[in-house]
C-alpha cells in the first residue's frame with residue numbers, strides 16, 4: 001500500500017527549492033498562519049535560502065536588479081523601503097531598482113524575521129511519487145520525506161542551447177551557457193570571446209569580459225533592443241491580465257506569453273555602456289546575425305555566421321536563456337504517469353490555485369505562466385503565485401477532496417507527523 005511507504009519524516013507542506021519564489025510563498029503563508037512553521041519544510045541542495053540567486057548575481061557581477069523596489073518576497077509592501085532608509089545608496093534610478101547588496105540583505109533579514117533558516121533541508125529532490133494521499137519525496141541524502149502537499153519552486157528551467165552547439169568537441173570551459181560562466185574566477189586578458197544572445201545577461205557578461213581585458217563580439221539574432229524591464233509593466237495588473245485571464249483558449253494564452261516576453265532586451269544604461277565600448281574598440285556588436293557552425297580547431301573556435309562572415313574566438317558563451325517545459329521535470333515523472341496533465345508549448349494547464357490536476361502539487365515560476373501570465377518567473381510573478389496558492393493551502397474547503405484530507409489526517413496521526 002502506497003500510504004504505508006516508509007518515510008524518514010512527515011510534513012504537511014514540502015517546498016522544492018529555496019529561492020525567491022519559495023521565500024515569497026513561505027512568508028505569505030506564515031503571514032496567514034503564524035503557527036505553521038512545524039508544518040513546512042523546504043528542500044534545496046545548498047541547505048540555505050537564495051543560494052542560486054546570489055551565485056548568479058555574483059558570477060555575472062550584476063550590480064542591481066532589473067525590477068523596481070516594489071517587487072520582493074515580503075508580504076509587507078514597504079518592507080524593502082524601510083530597510084533601505086538606513087542605506088546611503090540603496091536604489092538605482094529610474095523606478096528605484098534595488099542594488100544587489102540591498103536585496104540580498106533584505107532577503108537575509110526576511111529569513112531572520114520569519115525564523116525560516118531551520119526550515120531548509122540540505123537535499124536535492126530526486127523523485128516525487130504520488131501516494132494516496134500525499135507524496136513521497138526521494139532525497140539525495142537517501143531519505144524519503146512524506147508530504148501531504150508539495151510546491152514546486154525549483155527555478156528557471158534548463159539551459160536553452162542552439163542546435164549548432166550540441167555535441168561539439170572542445171577543451172573544458174571553452175563553450176559555456178551563461179549559467180556556467182563565473183566572471184570573478186576568470187582571467188581573460190588578450191582573449192576574444194563571442195557571446196551569443198540579446199538579453200541583459202549577455203550584456204552583463206560582455207561588460208565583465210571587457211573589464212578583464214577581453215575583446216568581445218556580442219552577437220544578437222535581431223537588432224539590439226533597449227527596454228527598461230523585461231516585460232511590459234501592464235502585465236503586472238488588469239491592463240493586460242484582465243484580457244489574458246478572460247481568454248479561455250490555452251493556446252492563445254501561450255501566444256500572449258510569447259509575444260509579451262518577445263526575446264531579450266538590454267536596459268538603456270547597459271546598452272549605453274555597450275555602445276561606448278564599441279566606440280573604444282573593445283566590443284563588436286554583431287546584430288541580426290546567428291552562428292551557423294562552430295568547430296574547435298588549432299586551439300581556437302572557427303565560426304561561420306549566417307551573414308556569411310567568419311570569426312575566430314577563444315571562448316563561446318551562450319546567453320541564450322532557459323527552456324521552460326514541464327516534460328523536462330524528470331523528478332515529476334511518477335506524478336505525470338499517475339496524474340497525466342495537458343500542456344501547451346511545454347506549459348502545464350493548472351487550476352486557478354496553480355495546482356496539478358488530480359493531486360495537491362502546486363507549481364510556481366515560469367511553469368505557472370498559463371495562469372499567472374508572462375511575469376510568472378519573476379519576483380512579481382512569485383507574489384502573484386503565492387496569492388493563488390496560499391488560500392488553497394490554508395482553507396480545507398479548497399483542498400482537492402475532503403476524503404483525501406481525512407485519510408491524510410488518519411495516516412499522520414498514526415505516524416510521527418508534525419501537524
Ligand SMILES: Cc1cc2nc3c(=O)[nH]c(=O)nc-3n(C[C@H](O)[C@H](O)[C@H](O)COP(=O)(O)OP(=O)(O)OC[C@H]3O[C@@H](n4cnc5c(N)ncnc54)[C@H](O)[C@@H]3O)c2cc1C
Nearest residue numbers: 017019020021043044052065066067124125154155378379
Ligand atoms: C541573472 C538573473 C537576474 C535576474 N534578475 C531579476 C530581477 O532583477 N527581477 C526579477 O523579478 N527577476 C529576475 N530574474 C528572474 C527570476 O526572478 C530569478 O530567476 C529567480 O531566481 C527565480 O526564482 P526561483 O525561486 O524560481 O529560482 P532559483 O533562484 O533558481 O531557486 C530555485 C532553487 O531550487 C533549487 N532546486 C532545483 N532543483 C531542485 C531539486 N530537484 N531539489 C531541491 N532543490 C532544487 C535550486 O538549487 C535553487 O536554489 C533574474 C534571473 C536571472 C537568471
